Amino acid sequence: MILAVTGGKGGVGKSTVAYNLAAELDALERTDSRDSHSTANAGSVVVDGDLGMADLPSSRGPDLHDVLADRADPHEAVREDGPVTLVPCGRTLAGARSADLRGLTDVFAALERTYRWVVVDSPAGMHADVGLPLAAADAAVLVTTPEDAALADALRVRALARELDAGLCRVVLNRAGPNPATGAVADRFGAPAVAIPKSEPLATAQAHGQPLRETAPDTSARRSIESLADAVYSCSSV
Amino acid sequence: MVTFDCRAERVDGVTLVTATVGNIAEPTRITVRNRLDGPLWPPRTQGVPAAGWSEDGFEGVLRPETQALGYATPAPPSAQPAELVSTEPAPDTTIADDRLDSADAVLRELGDPSPPAAAVPTAESVHVAEAASVGPSGPTPEQDIEPQPAGRQPSAEPRTAAGHQPDQQLPDAVSQWLETVAGRVDRAERLAEADSLSAATAAVRTADGLSGVRTVAARGETDEQMLRALARRAERLADRRAAATVPTETLSRLA
Numbered sequence: 026m027i028l029a030v031t032g033g034k035g036g037v038g039k040s041t042v043a044y045n046l047a048a049e050l051d052a053l054e055r056t057d058s059r060d061s062h063s064t065a066n067a068g069s070v071v072v073d074g075d076l077g078m079a080d081l082p083s084s085r086g087p088d089l090h091d092v093l094a095d096r097a098d099p100h101e102a103v104r105e106d107g108p109v110t111l112v113p114c115g116r117t118l119a120g121a122r123s124a125d126l127r128g129l130t131d132v133f134a135a136l137e138r139t140y141r142w143v144v145v146d147s148p149a150g151m152h153a154d155v156g157l158p159l160a161a162a163d164a165a166v167l168v169t170t171p172e173d174a175a176l177a178d179a180l181r182v183r184a185l186a187r188e189l190d191a192g193l194c195r196v197v198l199n200r201a202g203p204n205p206a207t208g209a210v211a212d213r214f215g216a217p218a219v220a221i222p223k224s225e226p227l228a229t230a231q232a233h234g235q236p237l238r239e240t241a242p243d244t245s246a247r248r249s250i251e252s253l254a255d256a257v258y259s260c261s262s263v
Numbered sequence: 264m265v266t267f268d269c270r271a272e273r274v275d276g277v278t279l280v281t282a283t284v285g286n287i288a289e290p291t292r293i294t295v296r297n298r299l300d301g302p303l304w305p306p307r308t309q310g311v312p313a314a315g316w317s318e319d320g321f322e323g324v325l326r327p328e329t330q331a332l333g334y335a336t337p338a339p340p341s342a343q344p345a346e347l348v349s350t351e352p353a354p355d356t357t358i359a360d361d362r363l364d365s366a367d368a369v370l371r372e373l374g375d376p377s378p379p380a381a382a383v384p385t386a387e388s389v390h391v392a393e394a395a396s397v398g399p400s401g402p403t404p405e406q407d408i409e410p411q412p413a414g415r416q417p418s419a420e421p422r423t424a425a426g427h428q429p430d431q432q433l434p435d436a437v438s439q440w441l442e443t444v445a446g447r448v449d450r451a452e453r454l455a456e457a458d459s460l461s462a463a464t465a466a467v468r469t470a471d472g473l474s475g476v477r478t479v480a481a482r483g484e485t486d487e488q489m490l491r492a493l494a495r496r497a498e499r500l501a502d503r504r505a506a507a508t509v510p511t512e513t514l515s516r517l518a
Contacts, residue, residue: 152376
Protein backbone atom coordinates (compact mmCIF):
# COMPACT_ATOMS: atom_id res chain seq x y z
CA MET A 26 0.00 0.00 0.00
CA ILE A 27 1.34 3.40 -0.99
CA LEU A 28 0.72 6.10 1.59
CA ALA A 29 1.49 9.74 0.83
CA VAL A 30 2.34 11.89 3.85
CA THR A 31 1.79 15.40 2.64
CA GLY A 32 0.64 18.78 3.92
CA GLY A 33 1.40 21.82 1.80
CA LYS A 34 3.31 24.00 4.21
CA GLY A 35 6.96 23.37 5.07
CA GLY A 36 8.09 22.71 8.61
CA VAL A 37 4.84 21.24 9.92
CA GLY A 38 6.39 17.84 10.64
CA LYS A 39 5.70 15.79 7.52
CA SER A 40 9.06 14.02 7.65
CA THR A 41 8.77 13.37 11.38
CA VAL A 42 5.29 11.90 10.96
CA ALA A 43 6.32 9.87 7.90
CA TYR A 44 9.40 8.43 9.61
CA ASN A 45 7.62 7.52 12.84
CA LEU A 46 4.54 6.25 11.06
CA ALA A 47 6.72 3.94 8.96
CA ALA A 48 8.34 2.63 12.16
CA GLU A 49 4.97 1.92 13.80
CA LEU A 50 3.48 0.34 10.66
CA ASP A 51 6.51 -1.88 10.38
CA ALA A 52 6.07 -3.07 13.95
CA LEU A 53 2.32 -3.63 13.42
CA GLU A 54 3.00 -5.55 10.25
CA ARG A 55 5.53 -7.81 11.94
CA THR A 56 3.18 -8.57 14.84
CA ASP A 57 0.40 -9.26 12.41
CA SER A 58 2.35 -11.59 10.17
CA ARG A 59 3.75 -13.45 13.19
CA ASP A 60 0.19 -14.14 14.38
CA SER A 61 -1.05 -15.37 11.05
CA HIS A 62 2.20 -17.10 10.06
CA SER A 63 1.83 -15.45 6.71
CA THR A 64 4.75 -14.91 4.40
CA ALA A 65 3.46 -11.52 3.38
CA ASN A 66 5.68 -8.72 2.17
CA ALA A 67 8.28 -7.28 4.51
CA GLY A 68 7.12 -4.41 6.73
CA SER A 69 7.51 -0.83 5.67
CA VAL A 70 9.81 1.49 3.78
CA VAL A 71 9.77 5.28 3.93
CA VAL A 72 10.79 7.19 0.80
CA ASP A 73 12.26 10.68 1.12
CA GLY A 74 10.32 12.27 -1.72
CA ASP A 75 11.69 15.77 -1.15
CA LEU A 76 13.92 15.85 -4.24
CA GLY A 77 15.10 19.42 -3.73
CA MET A 78 15.45 19.57 0.05
CA ALA A 79 15.70 16.07 1.45
CA ASP A 80 15.73 15.75 5.22
CA LEU A 81 15.43 12.09 6.20
CA PRO A 82 18.66 10.39 7.30
CA SER A 83 21.00 9.52 4.45
CA SER A 84 24.12 7.47 4.02
CA ARG A 85 26.62 6.55 1.36
CA GLY A 86 25.28 4.77 -1.71
CA PRO A 87 22.69 5.24 -4.45
CA ASP A 88 19.64 7.34 -3.52
CA LEU A 89 16.34 8.43 -5.05
CA HIS A 90 18.09 10.91 -7.35
CA ASP A 91 20.17 8.05 -8.81
CA VAL A 92 17.07 5.91 -9.24
CA LEU A 93 15.17 8.70 -11.03
CA ALA A 94 18.19 9.41 -13.25
CA ASP A 95 18.26 5.71 -14.15
CA ARG A 96 21.63 5.19 -12.51
CA ALA A 97 20.29 2.65 -10.00
CA ASP A 98 17.31 0.39 -9.41
CA PRO A 99 14.81 1.19 -6.65
CA HIS A 100 15.92 -1.72 -4.48
CA GLU A 101 19.55 -0.67 -4.72
CA ALA A 102 18.63 2.59 -3.00
CA VAL A 103 16.90 0.94 -0.02
CA ARG A 104 18.76 1.19 3.32
CA GLU A 105 17.75 -1.64 5.60
CA ASP A 106 20.46 -1.14 8.21
CA GLY A 107 18.88 1.76 10.13
CA PRO A 108 16.07 1.75 12.71
CA VAL A 109 13.61 2.41 9.86
CA THR A 110 14.00 0.99 6.34
CA LEU A 111 14.24 3.94 4.01
CA VAL A 112 15.07 5.23 0.56
CA PRO A 113 17.07 8.41 1.09
CA CYS A 114 17.18 11.26 -1.35
CA GLY A 115 20.27 13.05 -2.60
CA ARG A 116 21.19 16.50 -1.32
CA THR A 117 22.63 18.04 -4.46
CA LEU A 118 20.99 20.45 -6.88
CA ALA A 119 22.62 18.58 -9.76
CA GLY A 120 20.95 15.39 -8.56
CA ALA A 121 17.59 17.11 -8.26
CA ARG A 122 17.96 18.41 -11.78
CA SER A 123 18.95 15.08 -13.31
CA ALA A 124 16.03 13.26 -11.65
CA ASP A 125 13.15 12.50 -13.99
CA LEU A 126 9.99 12.78 -11.90
CA ARG A 127 8.02 10.65 -14.33
CA GLY A 128 9.81 7.62 -12.89
CA LEU A 129 8.41 8.18 -9.37
CA THR A 130 5.26 6.13 -9.88
CA ASP A 131 7.30 3.13 -11.05
CA VAL A 132 9.64 3.46 -8.08
CA PHE A 133 6.72 3.29 -5.64
CA ALA A 134 5.23 0.33 -7.49
CA ALA A 135 8.56 -1.54 -7.45
CA LEU A 136 8.93 -0.98 -3.69
CA GLU A 137 5.35 -2.02 -3.07
CA ARG A 138 6.12 -5.43 -4.51
CA THR A 139 8.57 -5.99 -1.65
CA TYR A 140 7.16 -3.87 1.17
CA ARG A 141 3.66 -3.95 2.57
CA TRP A 142 3.84 -0.21 3.31
CA VAL A 143 5.48 2.38 1.11
CA VAL A 144 5.31 5.65 3.07
CA VAL A 145 6.19 8.64 0.92
CA ASP A 146 7.45 11.73 2.71
CA SER A 147 6.28 14.47 0.33
CA PRO A 148 7.83 17.91 0.01
CA ALA A 149 6.08 21.19 0.71
CA GLY A 150 4.26 23.07 -2.02
CA MET A 151 1.89 22.03 -4.75
CA HIS A 152 4.20 21.00 -7.58
CA ALA A 153 4.36 17.67 -9.36
CA ASP A 154 6.61 16.22 -6.65
CA VAL A 155 3.56 16.53 -4.36
CA GLY A 156 1.01 15.56 -7.01
CA LEU A 157 2.74 12.43 -8.29
CA PRO A 158 2.89 10.65 -4.89
CA LEU A 159 -0.76 11.57 -4.37
CA ALA A 160 -1.67 10.21 -7.80
CA ALA A 161 0.16 6.98 -7.04
CA ALA A 162 -1.01 6.67 -3.43
CA ASP A 163 -3.79 4.44 -2.18
CA ALA A 164 -4.29 6.77 0.75
CA ALA A 165 -2.95 10.03 2.12
CA VAL A 166 -2.16 11.41 5.56
CA LEU A 167 -2.28 15.19 5.73
CA VAL A 168 -0.03 16.89 8.28
CA THR A 169 -0.72 20.39 9.57
CA THR A 170 -0.08 22.46 12.66
CA PRO A 171 -2.92 24.42 14.28
CA GLU A 172 -1.74 27.73 12.74
CA ASP A 173 -4.01 29.36 10.16
CA ALA A 174 -1.34 29.46 7.44
CA ALA A 175 -0.63 25.74 7.78
CA LEU A 176 -4.33 24.86 7.81
CA ALA A 177 -4.96 26.93 4.68
CA ASP A 178 -2.14 25.20 2.80
CA ALA A 179 -3.31 21.79 4.01
CA LEU A 180 -6.79 22.53 2.67
CA ARG A 181 -5.31 23.29 -0.75
CA VAL A 182 -3.49 19.97 -0.75
CA ARG A 183 -6.71 18.34 0.41
CA ALA A 184 -8.36 19.65 -2.78
CA LEU A 185 -5.45 18.37 -4.88
CA ALA A 186 -5.68 14.94 -3.25
CA ARG A 187 -9.37 14.83 -4.11
CA GLU A 188 -8.59 15.74 -7.71
CA LEU A 189 -6.01 12.95 -7.87
CA ASP A 190 -8.27 10.36 -6.23
CA ALA A 191 -6.08 9.87 -3.17
CA GLY A 192 -8.38 8.99 -0.29
CA LEU A 193 -7.66 10.99 2.85
CA CYS A 194 -7.16 8.55 5.70
CA ARG A 195 -6.28 10.92 8.55
CA VAL A 196 -5.44 14.54 9.22
CA VAL A 197 -2.61 14.98 11.71
CA LEU A 198 -2.84 18.08 13.88
CA ASN A 199 0.82 18.27 14.80
CA ARG A 200 2.29 20.24 17.71
CA ALA A 201 -1.20 20.58 19.08
CA GLY A 202 -1.91 22.40 22.35
CA PRO A 203 -3.72 20.98 25.37
CA ASN A 204 -7.20 21.23 23.79
CA PRO A 205 -6.74 20.41 20.12
CA ALA A 206 -9.63 21.29 17.79
CA THR A 207 -9.71 17.85 16.24
CA GLY A 208 -13.49 17.99 15.77
CA ALA A 209 -13.42 21.21 13.80
CA VAL A 210 -10.46 20.04 11.73
CA ALA A 211 -12.19 16.75 10.95
CA ASP A 212 -15.32 18.63 9.84
CA ARG A 213 -13.35 20.94 7.62
CA PHE A 214 -11.20 18.26 6.00
CA GLY A 215 -13.77 15.51 5.80
CA ALA A 216 -11.55 12.94 7.53
CA PRO A 217 -10.86 12.04 11.18
CA ALA A 218 -8.11 14.06 12.87
CA VAL A 219 -5.35 12.82 15.16
CA ALA A 220 -3.57 15.31 17.41
CA ILE A 221 0.12 14.87 18.18
CA PRO A 222 1.17 17.10 21.09
CA LYS A 223 4.22 19.31 20.89
CA SER A 224 6.98 17.00 22.07
CA GLU A 225 10.62 17.63 22.86
CA PRO A 226 11.51 13.90 22.83
CA LEU A 227 9.97 13.59 19.35
CA ALA A 228 12.03 16.47 17.97
CA THR A 229 15.19 15.09 19.57
CA ALA A 230 14.55 11.58 18.24
CA GLN A 231 14.03 12.93 14.72
CA ALA A 232 17.20 15.00 14.91
CA HIS A 233 19.09 11.81 15.72
CA GLY A 234 17.40 9.72 13.06
CA GLN A 235 15.54 7.58 15.58
CA PRO A 236 11.85 6.76 15.77
CA LEU A 237 10.14 7.79 19.00
CA ARG A 238 8.99 4.22 19.65
CA GLU A 239 12.63 3.38 20.37
CA THR A 240 13.76 6.45 22.27
CA ALA A 241 10.69 7.37 24.33
CA PRO A 242 7.91 4.81 23.92
CA ASP A 243 5.99 5.99 27.00
CA THR A 244 5.25 9.53 25.88
CA SER A 245 1.92 10.97 24.80
CA ALA A 246 3.35 11.86 21.37
CA ARG A 247 4.31 8.21 20.88
CA ARG A 248 0.82 7.08 21.85
CA SER A 249 -0.67 9.52 19.32
CA ILE A 250 1.60 8.20 16.56
CA GLU A 251 0.70 4.66 17.56
CA SER A 252 -3.01 5.42 17.26
CA LEU A 253 -2.36 7.11 13.91
CA ALA A 254 -0.64 3.92 12.73
CA ASP A 255 -3.58 1.84 13.95
CA ALA A 256 -5.95 4.09 12.03
CA VAL A 257 -3.86 3.92 8.85
CA TYR A 258 -3.62 0.17 9.26
CA SER A 259 -7.40 -0.10 9.36
CA CYS A 260 -7.72 2.26 6.37
CA SER A 261 -5.85 -0.34 4.35
CA SER A 262 -8.18 -3.19 5.20
CA VAL A 263 -11.35 -1.31 4.19
CA MET B 264 -17.59 16.34 -42.38
CA VAL B 265 -14.44 17.36 -40.54
CA THR B 266 -12.18 19.71 -42.50
CA PHE B 267 -8.38 19.79 -42.28
CA ASP B 268 -6.06 22.58 -43.38
CA CYS B 269 -2.38 22.77 -42.77
CA ARG B 270 0.62 24.77 -43.79
CA ALA B 271 4.30 24.99 -42.97
CA GLU B 272 6.46 28.03 -42.43
CA ARG B 273 10.24 28.17 -42.12
CA VAL B 274 11.51 30.40 -39.29
CA ASP B 275 15.17 30.55 -38.20
CA GLY B 276 15.99 27.06 -39.43
CA VAL B 277 12.88 25.50 -37.90
CA THR B 278 9.71 24.52 -39.73
CA LEU B 279 6.51 25.45 -37.91
CA VAL B 280 3.50 23.41 -38.93
CA THR B 281 -0.01 24.77 -38.22
CA ALA B 282 -3.15 22.76 -38.77
CA THR B 283 -6.78 23.74 -38.39
CA VAL B 284 -9.35 21.06 -37.77
CA GLY B 285 -12.78 22.52 -38.50
CA ASN B 286 -16.43 21.67 -38.67
CA ILE B 287 -16.30 19.26 -35.73
CA ALA B 288 -19.91 18.45 -34.85
CA GLU B 289 -19.36 16.38 -31.70
CA PRO B 290 -16.32 15.32 -29.64
CA THR B 291 -14.18 13.49 -32.19
CA ARG B 292 -11.05 11.37 -31.91
CA ILE B 293 -8.66 12.39 -34.65
CA THR B 294 -5.24 11.17 -35.74
CA VAL B 295 -2.88 13.58 -37.47
CA ARG B 296 0.47 12.40 -38.85
CA ASN B 297 3.56 14.41 -39.62
CA ARG B 298 4.61 13.99 -43.26
CA LEU B 299 7.81 15.98 -43.15
CA ASP B 300 11.08 14.08 -43.13
CA GLY B 301 12.36 14.87 -39.66
CA PRO B 302 11.69 14.51 -35.94
CA LEU B 303 8.52 16.08 -34.60
CA TRP B 304 8.90 18.60 -31.78
CA PRO B 305 5.53 18.67 -29.99
CA PRO B 306 4.12 21.58 -28.00
CA ARG B 307 5.15 21.28 -24.36
CA THR B 308 3.88 22.48 -21.04
CA GLN B 309 6.39 22.46 -18.15
CA GLY B 310 8.76 20.51 -20.38
CA VAL B 311 6.29 17.67 -20.92
CA PRO B 312 4.76 17.08 -24.40
CA ALA B 313 1.12 18.17 -24.50
CA ALA B 314 -1.50 15.42 -24.21
CA GLY B 315 -1.94 13.31 -27.34
CA TRP B 316 1.42 14.05 -29.01
CA SER B 317 3.88 11.37 -29.98
CA GLU B 318 6.88 11.28 -32.32
CA ASP B 319 4.57 10.53 -35.25
CA GLY B 320 1.89 13.12 -34.68
CA PHE B 321 -1.23 13.76 -32.63
CA GLU B 322 -4.00 11.49 -31.53
CA GLY B 323 -6.74 12.68 -29.24
CA VAL B 324 -10.30 13.79 -28.79
CA LEU B 325 -11.12 17.34 -29.89
CA ARG B 326 -14.04 19.46 -28.74
CA PRO B 327 -16.67 20.60 -31.29
CA GLU B 328 -16.25 23.58 -33.64
CA THR B 329 -12.78 24.55 -34.84
CA GLN B 330 -9.52 23.52 -33.16
CA ALA B 331 -5.90 24.31 -33.94
CA LEU B 332 -2.87 22.05 -33.73
CA GLY B 333 0.76 22.93 -34.24
CA TYR B 334 4.24 21.51 -33.94
CA ALA B 335 7.79 22.18 -35.05
CA THR B 336 10.38 20.15 -36.92
CA PRO B 337 13.88 20.78 -38.29
CA ALA B 338 12.83 19.15 -41.62
CA PRO B 339 12.32 21.42 -44.65
CA PRO B 340 8.68 22.42 -45.32
CA SER B 341 6.46 21.03 -48.07
CA ALA B 342 3.02 21.83 -49.47
CA GLN B 343 1.31 19.10 -47.43
CA PRO B 344 3.29 18.93 -44.16
CA ALA B 345 0.73 16.87 -42.23
CA GLU B 346 -2.24 14.67 -42.96
CA LEU B 347 -5.46 13.78 -41.23
CA VAL B 348 -5.32 9.99 -40.96
CA SER B 349 -8.60 9.25 -39.24
CA THR B 350 -11.62 10.78 -37.52
CA GLU B 351 -14.00 8.92 -35.32
CA PRO B 352 -16.87 10.32 -33.24
CA ALA B 353 -16.19 9.86 -29.52
CA PRO B 354 -19.17 11.45 -27.79
CA ASP B 355 -18.60 9.93 -24.35
CA THR B 356 -14.86 10.52 -23.99
CA THR B 357 -13.39 13.02 -21.57
CA ILE B 358 -11.07 15.47 -23.28
CA ALA B 359 -7.48 14.49 -22.56
CA ASP B 360 -6.50 17.89 -21.09
CA ASP B 361 -9.19 17.66 -18.44
CA ARG B 362 -7.87 14.54 -16.72
CA LEU B 363 -5.03 14.20 -14.23
CA ASP B 364 -4.68 10.49 -14.80
CA SER B 365 -1.06 10.11 -15.81
CA ALA B 366 2.33 11.18 -14.52
CA ASP B 367 2.68 13.39 -17.61
CA ALA B 368 -0.64 15.10 -16.94
CA VAL B 369 0.31 15.76 -13.30
CA LEU B 370 3.66 17.19 -14.39
CA ARG B 371 2.04 19.43 -16.99
CA GLU B 372 -0.56 20.69 -14.58
CA LEU B 373 1.56 21.17 -11.45
CA GLY B 374 5.00 21.75 -12.90
CA ASP B 375 8.39 20.15 -12.45
CA PRO B 376 10.06 21.62 -9.36
CA SER B 377 13.61 20.83 -10.56
CA PRO B 378 16.11 23.62 -9.98
CA PRO B 379 17.02 25.62 -13.12
CA ALA B 380 20.22 24.64 -14.94
CA ALA B 381 21.88 27.92 -14.00
CA ALA B 382 21.49 27.08 -10.29
CA VAL B 383 23.36 23.81 -10.59
CA PRO B 384 27.06 24.02 -9.79
CA THR B 385 29.08 22.43 -12.60
CA ALA B 386 32.22 20.37 -12.13
CA GLU B 387 34.30 23.30 -13.42
CA SER B 388 32.84 25.84 -11.03
CA VAL B 389 33.39 23.47 -8.13
CA HIS B 390 37.03 23.03 -9.14
CA VAL B 391 37.50 26.76 -9.34
CA ALA B 392 35.93 27.09 -5.93
CA GLU B 393 38.16 24.35 -4.57
CA ALA B 394 41.26 26.01 -5.98
CA ALA B 395 40.20 29.30 -4.46
CA SER B 396 39.70 27.92 -0.97
CA VAL B 397 42.92 28.19 1.01
CA GLY B 398 42.59 25.92 4.04
CA PRO B 399 43.28 22.27 3.30
CA SER B 400 40.81 21.14 5.97
CA GLY B 401 37.50 22.60 7.10
CA PRO B 402 34.43 23.16 4.96
CA THR B 403 35.19 24.00 1.33
CA PRO B 404 32.72 25.96 -0.80
CA GLU B 405 31.83 22.68 -2.47
CA GLN B 406 30.58 21.31 0.81
CA ASP B 407 28.59 24.48 1.33
CA ILE B 408 26.82 23.99 -1.97
CA GLU B 409 26.43 20.24 -1.76
CA PRO B 410 26.32 19.13 1.87
CA GLN B 411 27.29 15.49 1.97
CA PRO B 412 26.02 13.21 4.69
CA ALA B 413 28.48 12.18 7.35
CA GLY B 414 30.22 8.91 6.68
CA ARG B 415 30.98 9.60 3.04
CA GLN B 416 34.58 8.63 3.59
CA PRO B 417 36.31 6.32 1.13
CA SER B 418 36.72 3.75 3.90
CA ALA B 419 32.96 3.37 4.31
CA GLU B 420 32.84 0.83 1.50
CA PRO B 421 35.91 -1.38 1.73
CA ARG B 422 35.25 -3.32 -1.49
CA THR B 423 35.44 -0.28 -3.70
CA ALA B 424 38.36 1.15 -1.79
CA ALA B 425 40.35 -2.07 -2.02
CA GLY B 426 39.35 -2.89 -5.60
CA HIS B 427 40.23 0.28 -7.44
CA GLN B 428 41.64 3.31 -5.72
CA PRO B 429 41.14 6.20 -8.14
CA ASP B 430 44.45 7.97 -8.62
CA GLN B 431 42.69 11.09 -9.93
CA GLN B 432 39.88 12.98 -8.20
CA LEU B 433 36.74 12.73 -10.33
CA PRO B 434 33.66 14.96 -10.10
CA ASP B 435 31.27 13.72 -7.44
CA ALA B 436 28.43 12.75 -9.79
CA VAL B 437 30.78 10.74 -12.01
CA SER B 438 32.46 8.82 -9.22
CA GLN B 439 29.12 8.15 -7.54
CA TRP B 440 27.73 6.61 -10.72
CA LEU B 441 30.89 4.60 -11.27
CA GLU B 442 30.66 3.27 -7.72
CA THR B 443 27.07 2.17 -8.25
CA VAL B 444 28.03 0.35 -11.44
CA ALA B 445 31.11 -1.09 -9.74
CA GLY B 446 28.82 -2.55 -7.08
CA ARG B 447 26.79 -4.33 -9.76
CA VAL B 448 29.94 -5.55 -11.52
CA ASP B 449 31.22 -6.95 -8.20
CA ARG B 450 27.97 -8.80 -7.66
CA ALA B 451 27.92 -10.11 -11.24
CA GLU B 452 31.48 -11.39 -10.83
CA ARG B 453 30.66 -13.10 -7.57
CA LEU B 454 27.58 -14.72 -9.13
CA ALA B 455 29.60 -15.84 -12.15
CA GLU B 456 32.38 -17.27 -10.00
CA ALA B 457 30.09 -19.23 -7.69
CA ASP B 458 30.78 -22.87 -8.55
CA SER B 459 29.43 -24.57 -5.44
CA LEU B 460 26.00 -24.49 -3.83
CA SER B 461 27.26 -22.66 -0.75
CA ALA B 462 29.13 -20.09 -2.83
CA ALA B 463 26.05 -19.56 -4.98
CA THR B 464 23.83 -19.14 -1.93
CA ALA B 465 26.23 -16.60 -0.46
CA ALA B 466 26.48 -14.74 -3.76
CA VAL B 467 22.69 -14.62 -4.14
CA ARG B 468 22.40 -13.35 -0.57
CA THR B 469 24.87 -10.51 -1.14
CA ALA B 470 23.04 -9.65 -4.37
CA ASP B 471 19.85 -9.03 -2.31
CA GLY B 472 18.11 -12.25 -3.26
CA LEU B 473 16.80 -13.43 -6.60
CA SER B 474 15.26 -10.06 -7.49
CA GLY B 475 18.72 -8.59 -7.01
CA VAL B 476 20.18 -11.27 -9.26
CA ARG B 477 17.66 -10.36 -11.94
CA THR B 478 18.52 -6.69 -11.58
CA VAL B 479 22.21 -7.43 -12.02
CA ALA B 480 21.48 -9.63 -15.03
CA ALA B 481 19.07 -7.20 -16.67
CA ARG B 482 21.36 -4.20 -16.34
CA GLY B 483 24.48 -5.96 -17.54
CA GLU B 484 24.24 -4.94 -21.16
CA THR B 485 23.16 -1.35 -20.47
CA ASP B 486 25.97 -0.95 -17.95
CA GLU B 487 28.53 -2.26 -20.41
CA GLN B 488 27.29 -0.04 -23.23
CA MET B 489 27.22 3.05 -21.02
CA LEU B 490 30.70 2.36 -19.67
CA ARG B 491 32.13 1.89 -23.16
CA ALA B 492 30.31 4.98 -24.46
CA LEU B 493 31.72 6.97 -21.53
CA ALA B 494 35.22 5.68 -22.24
CA ARG B 495 34.98 6.62 -25.94
CA ARG B 496 33.62 10.07 -25.23
CA ALA B 497 36.14 10.76 -22.49
CA GLU B 498 38.96 9.61 -24.80
CA ARG B 499 37.81 11.89 -27.62
CA LEU B 500 37.44 14.87 -25.29
CA ALA B 501 40.85 14.23 -23.77
CA ASP B 502 42.39 14.09 -27.27
CA ARG B 503 40.73 17.33 -28.29
CA ARG B 504 41.82 19.01 -25.08
CA ALA B 505 45.39 17.78 -25.52
CA ALA B 506 45.47 19.11 -29.09
CA ALA B 507 44.21 22.56 -28.14
CA THR B 508 46.94 24.70 -26.60
CA VAL B 509 45.66 27.92 -25.09
CA PRO B 510 48.16 30.62 -26.11
CA THR B 511 47.93 32.54 -22.86
CA GLU B 512 51.05 34.59 -23.45
CA THR B 513 50.15 35.62 -27.00
CA LEU B 514 46.64 36.54 -25.94
CA SER B 515 47.84 38.53 -22.97
CA ARG B 516 50.27 40.43 -25.24
CA LEU B 517 47.36 41.24 -27.59
CA ALA B 518 45.06 42.31 -24.79
